[in-house]
Amino acid sequence: MATNRTFTMLKPDAVEKGHIGAILEKITASGFRIVAMKLTQMTTADAEEFYGIHKERPFFGELVEYMTRGPIVAAILEKDNAVEDFRTLIGATNPADAAEGTIRKLYAASIGENAVHGSDSDDNAAIEGAFHFSGREMF
Ligand code: DAT
Ligand code: MG
Numbered sequence: 001m002a003t004n005r006t007f008t009m010l011k012p013d014a015v016e017k018g019h020i021g022a023i024l025e026k027i028t029a030s031g032f033r034i035v036a037m038k039l040t041q042m043t044t045a046d047a048e049e050f051y052g053i054h055k056e057r058p059f060f061g062e063l064v065e066y067m068t069r070g071p072i073v074a075a076i077l078e079k080d081n082a083v084e085d086f087r088t089l090i091g092a093t094n095p096a097d098a099a100e101g102t103i104r105k106l107y108a109a110s111i112g113e114n115a116v117h118g119s120d121s122d123d124n125a126a127i128e129g130a131f132h133f134s135g136r137e138m139f
Pocket of ligand 2: 118120
């Protein structure tokens with residue numbers, strides 16, 4: 001059953017470049033309600049766990065370095081069909097393949113530093129949201 005929630009992170013490159021406001025504007029203008037949000041920084045252990053599914057991939061070390069090098073904005077978002085609609089809004093993993101107007105097309109530098117995360121399933125949205133937020137932080 002679709003839960004109508006997804007989880008996102010504005011990644012360190014987006015925060016470093018001052019794109020928090022522009023990206024959040026695009027997200028809320030696209031009909032997503034912010035359920036939870038904070039500026040936080042992942043430890044190496046956090047990033048290794050969060051991206052555990054990719055641990056055998058050749059880019060895993062770089063991914064962990066990148067995701068821990070500075071603060072991120074973590075958020076839970078709510079909308080009908082949230083997971084799929086948010087993946088559409090952010091665009092393809094590689095910004096070179098992302099559709100015009102998507103967040104990755106607008107703000108991502110490369111496949112490795114691609115500005116924003118979006119959960120890929122309802123189950124992962126729940127797991128990833130709970131990884132970053134307690135029940136008291138969800139509204
Ligand atoms: P997505 O973030 O679109 O769900 P993913 O889950 O396949 O993509 O990969 C997680 C992150 O890992 C991705 O946002 C950036 C990094 N990554 C994926 N493929 C990569 C590659 N071929 N080279 C470098 N980094 C990559
Ligand atoms: Mg993914």
